[in-house]
Amino acid sequence: MVTLVHPNLEDTDAKMSARNVSIYYGDKKAIDDVSINIPTKYVTAFIGPSGCGKSTFLRALNRMNDTIASARVEGEITLDGEDIYRSAMDVVQLRARVGMVFQKPNPFPKSIYENVAYGPRIHGLAEDKGALDGIVETSLRRAGLWEEVKDRLADSGTALSGGQQQRLCIARAIAVDPEVILMDEPCSALDPIATAKIEELIDELSGRYAIVIVTHSMQQAARVSQRTAFFHLGKMVEYGRTTDIFTNPLEERTKDYITGRYG
Amino acid sequence: MTEHTVKAFDEDITRLRGLIAEMGGLAEVALQEAMDALVKGDDELAEKVIRGDRKIDALESEVDKLAVRIIALRAPMADDLREVIAALKIAGVVERIGDYSKNIAKASRVIGERKQFEPLTLLPAMADVAGEMVHDVLTAYAARDPVLAREVIATDEKVDAFYNSIFRNVVTHMVENPASISAGAQLLFVARNIERIGDHSTNVAEMVHFAATGTYPADEDA
Amino acid sequence: MSEPVAPLRAPTRTPAFEARLKKRYAAERRFRLAGLSAIVFSVAVLAFLLATMGLNGIGGFQRAELAVPIDFAESGLAGDESTLAGPTGVSALEAQGLPDVVAFYAGQALGEQAASELSPNAWREVAEAVVADPSLLRQQATFHLPASSDLASALRGEGSAEQIALASELERAGKLERNFDGGFLARSDATDPQQVGIWGALKGSMLTMLVTLALAFPIGVMAALYLEEYATRNRWTDLIEVSINNLAAVPSIIFGLLGLAVFLWIFPTYRSAPLIGGLTLALMTMPVIVISGRNAIKAVPPSIRDGALAIGASPVQVVFHHVLPLALPGILTGTIIGMARALGETAPLLMIGMRAFIATPPDGFTSPATVLPVQIFLWSDEVNQGFVERTSAAIIVLLVFLLLMNGLAIYLRNRFEKKW
Numbered sequence: 058m059v060t061l062v063h064p065n066l067e068d069t070d071a072k073m074s075a076r077n078v079s080i081y082y083g084d085k086k087a088i089d090d091v092s093i094n095i096p097t098k099y100v101t102a103f104i105g106p107s108g109c110g111k112s113t114f115l116r117a118l119n120r121m122n123d124t125i126a127s128a129r130v131e132g133e134i135t136l137d138g139e140d141i142y143r144s145a146m147d148v149v150q151l152r153a154r155v156g157m158v159f160q161k162p163n164p165f166p167k168s169i170y171e172n173v174a175y176g177p178r179i180h181g182l183a184e185d186k187g188a189l190d191g192i193v194e195t196s197l198r199r200a201g202l203w204e205e206v207k208d209r210l211a212d213s214g215t216a217l218s219g220g221q222q223q224r225l226c227i228a229r230a231i232a233v234d235p236e237v238i239l240m241d242e243p244c245s246a247l248d249p250i251a252t253a254k255i256e257e258l259i260d261e262l263s264g265r266y267a268i269v270i271v272t273h274s275m276q277q278a279a280r281v282s283q284r285t286a287f288f289h290l291g292k293m294v295e296y297g298r299t300t301d302i303f304t305n306p307l308e309e310r311t312k313d314y315i316t317g318r319y320g
Numbered sequence: 321m322t323e324h325t326v327k328a329f330d331e332d333i334t335r336l337r338g339l340i341a342e343m344g345g346l347a348e349v350a351l352q353e354a355m356d357a358l359v360k361g362d363d364e365l366a367e368k369v370i371r372g373d374r375k376i377d378a379l380e381s382e383v384d385k386l387a388v389r390i391i392a393l394r395a396p397m398a399d400d401l402r403e404v405i406a407a408l409k410i411a412g413v414v415e416r417i418g419d420y421s422k423n424i425a426k427a428s429r430v431i432g433e434r435k436q437f438e439p440l441t442l443l444p445a446m447a448d449v450a451g452e453m454v455h456d457v458l459t460a461y462a463a464r465d466p467v468l469a470r471e472v473i474a475t476d477e478k479v480d481a482f483y484n485s486i487f488r489n490v491v492t493h494m495v496e497n498p499a500s501i502s503a504g505a506q507l508l509f510v511a512r513n514i515e516r517i518g519d520h521s522t523n524v525a526e527m528v529h530f531a532a533t534g535t536y537p538a539d540e541d542a
Numbered sequence: 543m544s545e546p547v548a549p550l551r552a553p554t555r556t557p558a559f560e561a562r563l564k565k566r567y568a569a570e571r572r573f574r575l576a577g578l579s580a581i582v583f584s585v586a587v588l589a590f591l592l593a594t595m596g597l598n599g600i601g602g603f604q605r606a607e608l609a610v611p612i613d614f615a616e617s618g619l620a621g622d623e624s625t626l627a628g629p630t631g632v633s634a635l636e637a638q639g640l641p642d643v644v645a646f647y648a649g650q651a652l653g654e655q656a657a658s659e660l661s662p663n664a665w666r667e668v669a670e671a672v673v674a675d676p677s678l679l680r681q682q683a684t685f686h687l688p689a690s691s692d693l694a695s696a697l698r699g700e701g702s703a704e705q706i707a708l709a710s711e712l713e714r715a716g717k718l719e720r721n722f723d724g725g726f727l728a729r730s731d732a733t734d735p736q737q738v739g740i741w742g743a744l745k746g747s748m749l750t751m752l753v754t755l756a757l758a759f760p761i762g763v764m765a766a767l768y769l770e771e772y773a774t775r776n777r778w779t780d781l782i783e784v785s786i787n788n789l790a791a792v793p794s795i796i797f798g799l800l801g802l803a804v805f806l807w808i809f810p811t812y813r814s815a816p817l818i819g820g821l822t823l824a825l826m827t828m829p830v831i832v833i834s835g836r837n838a839i840k841a842v843p844p845s846i847r848d849g850a851l852a853i854g855a856s857p858v859q860v861v862f863h864h865v866l867p868l869a870l871p872g873i874l875t876g877t878i879i880g881m882a883r884a885l886g887e888t889a890p891l892l893m894i895g896m897r898a899f900i901a902t903p904p905d906g907f908t909s910p911a912t913v914l915p916v917q918i919f920l921w922s923d924e925v926n927q928g929f930v931e932r933t934s935a936a937i938i939v940l941l942v943f944l945l946l947m948n949g950l951a952i953y954l955r956n957r958f959e960k961k962w
């Protein structure tokens with residue numbers, strides 16, 4: 058089916074793009090023929106009711122679906138023009154360029170320093186300890202966590218509060234210098250103040266990375282994103298500028314969902 | 321249209337529209353009665369109109385409160401949002417229409433001799449057209465009908481034409497009969513008020529169009 | 543303030559409700575009592591076991607000894623560091639007639655009858671002392687030498703009336719005592735309960751455990767990792783899982799048969815060696831490690847794996863940097879449980895022949911040896927009454943060894959345990 062793509066979208070650079078992507082779990086079709094451009098330096102939000110496939114599609118962007126044995130991806134997903142499934146792209150390299158933050162904060166049970174330093178270390182991004190320290194500090198600063206933890210980098214990452222843990226996970230993702238950051242409902246386990254801090258952080262980060270956020274809170278999508286895509290039963294129904302989608306959606310299903318007439 | 325999953329949201333919107341409809345009805349009646357009072361010289365009726373304006377003001381204040389409450393509590397999106405914003409603005413405009421009718425009633429008390437004024441026959445006709453505009457625009461609001469709204473906007477031409485002709489008429493009359501200048505001035509004000517009512521109805525029509533479609537009708541020369 | 547609030551009405555407590563409530567509380571009390579009784583019973587049984595072992599075994603750490611003062615300078619024995627060094631030192635002294643010297647002084651100090659009740663190999667202890675410190679040859683020293691097993695039994699009140707009388711007389715004179723026998727932990731098997739020691743079996747057990755650990759741990763952990771992390775779920779892996787679970791339940795004597803048939807066929811010359819024993823026990827311990835390893839690995843939350851994969855860790859890095867450290871406490875616990883079970887196994891080792899009489903501790907993995915439980919079994923079969931106490935003492939040594947192993951397990955587990 059054809060996605061209703063709003064007019065008035067300026068030609069932005071597409072960091073990643075999907076063409077006719079369908080995703081199957083065994084015989085069940087979870088995503089049906091979705092095509093979308095993910096522009097760089099913008100935040101793109103995926104919204105939709107439970108089970109509509111938005112998380113599945115998100116995970117396809119960094120090949121996390123590979124961990125599920127029955128998952129199968131058809132179509133083309135490219136990063137800077139390179140097909141991430143079929144070409145010679147190494148999946149480990151891909152995941153360093155396309156990072157992910159999960160719904161429930163999952164810091165490693167190591168120290169705060171180690172959490173952030175692990176990625177750069179295994180990818181060989183730092184020549185020596187001093188450079189590694191620098192990367193850790195920069196990442197924690199960019200995640201807005203440095204001031205709170207700079208005196209206790211040796212403490213366990215799991216001893217932080219929920220909001221701090223999530224920012225630690227963001228710092229961890231940033232530390233490997235990605236180009237795209239995928240966020241799967243990053244605030245759903247957090248209280249309103251922590252949520253607000255993360256949203257502010259997303260705002261700041263969007264100038265540097267392409268960010269894709271899956272959220273079931275429409276208010277959040279409205280607050281943080283510049284582009285919004287509405288998913289419904291595995292199809293992408295509508296895609297356009299966030300302002301347009303939320304003040305004047307063109308598709309009946311989109312309108313029903315965002316005004317709370319769904320179900 | 322499907323109902324909201326949260327029923328109370330639907331009830332709020334229904335109540336909001338009800339308040340607007342009530343205000344609109346009162347404003348329509350106020351205009352009619354004010355014109356009646358003017359033509360017949362019925363001071364009692366004029367008093368009634370002037371007192372009745374308080375009710376319209378009170379309703380506007382209620383609409384304000386309800387709209388703010390809906391925005392705060394329901395976080396309306398898309399057409400719900402446009403609906404609430406439109407209701408807010410329409411209430412303000414209808415309240416002003418009520419004020420103009422009140423002014424017409426006030427003027428009717430002051431005008432003395434009526435019989436000799438030929439323009440006095442034109443005014444009711446103009447008021448009828450304006451009154452129809454108000455009525456139609458409220459109908460368009462109730463039906464969320466952008467087409468009817470556009471027609472209302474087109475009708476404003478006629479009211480403007482009426483105004484121009486009445487203006488010339490009264491001025492000519494005042495020049496010829498200097499004794500009638502004060503009364504004539506009052507009539508000019510009445511005509512002005514009715515013309516303003518027509519303009520305001522156009523504003524309401526634009527709001528109705530925006531609430532229904534998300535866009536404003538193309539600007540037309542007033 | 544506001545008007546007075548109407549008093550809250552208490553919920554209705556009908557008599558039926560009260561009766562039900564009483565019953566419920568009574569049931570709770572009964573359950574708690576039952577639990578408490580179970581614990582008290584278990585603790586009582588354990589206490590009884592330990593008390594019995596302790597009482598029986600304490601005697602095993604003692605030895606009836608006769609005090610024999612020897613004047614070496616007078617004896618005419620010669621030797622110094624150079625002549626008495628090495629394994630030939632004892633035989634050199636023997637050649638010089640040390641046994642007779644000892645017998646002479648014993649007769650002098652204790653009387654002929656008592657001197658004949660000296661343990662036949664008592665002179666060896668004197669010889670070893672001299673070899674260790676040749677300067678003794680210019681001095682006098684008193685040695686506490688083991689009495690014969692007959693006299694030792696007589697001291698305990700068993701044996702002929704004559705011997706019992708002799709024993710009590712010597713004891714009164716202060717020449718016969720029961721002393722703490724430190725040598726029990728240093729000597730090996732012997733025919734004479736007075737001269738028997740546990741070190742040979744202990745070393746044999748240690749060597750066997752080393753072989754078992756060296757084989758079962760890596761293979762078990764690798765198998766667990768592969769099955770949990772890499773293997774796809776299909777019929778074959780299900781079959782493997784069922785097989786391993788069953789293997790863990792197989793009676794240990796079957797493994798003995800396997801060891802007999804296979805390992806001794808491959809290495810026929812190494813009968814009774816810790817190598818073969820270790821191989822057999824490794825087969826037995828591996829399924830336990832695989833099962834506990836799999837459970838420990840399963841318990842690692844998938845969110846940790848996802849987090850590691852998402853920053854570009856390869857599957858091997860995920861396993862070794864994240865999964866294994868978190869699963870290690872569980873794996874270690876399972877390993878030690880398996881090892882403790884292997885330590886106490888007798889049947890399979892009997893089958894492969896580690897039941898011989900080994901008088902010297904094993905030199906290495908391929909020399910004949912025995913293990914603690916087998917040693918206990920063999921001693922318990924002995925006719926000589928003196929072995930009863932020694933058997934209990936050996937059981938205490940085994941229990942202490944087990945306790946140490948478990949203690950090590952708990953220490954390691956606590957050290958590696960990370961909270962997530």
